[in-house]
Amino acid sequence: ALVDFWAPWCGPCRMVGPVVESLASEYAGRVVVAKVNVDEDQKSAMRFRVMSIPTVLVFKDGEVVETLVGAQGRDAYVRALERHL
Numbered sequence: 001a002l003v004d005f006w007a008p009w010c011g012p013c014r015m016v017g018p019v020v021e022s023l024a025s026e027y028a029g030r031v032v033v034a035k036v037n038v039d040e041d042q043k044s045a046m047r048f049r050v051m052s053i054p055t056v057l058v059f060k061d062g063e064v065v066e067t068l069v070g071a072q073g074r075d076a077y078v079r080a081l082e083r084h085l
Helices: 011-026 042-047 074-083
Strands: 002-006 033-037 055-060 063-069
Touching (some): 002 011, 055 074
Parallel strands (some): 002 033
Antiparallel strands (some): 002 055
16 A cells, blocks of 8 residues: 655645556556545554655555655655565
């Protein structure tokens, strides 16, 4: 799974959003992609120790296996997913 922690007021988050959405389409059926608005779900952000946004977590078998903090290029997210498929 790939989870994007974001907020609507965050400029870099708005840049990452379309990338995450395209990955959801591209990896449909192989990867679950979710977005967590940290303003609406502070408990999840605290649980996964998200200190700045955007933060993208990659999960495998229920465990965080990759953390990407800050706006990254599409290739960084693809590499993170491919390493764990």
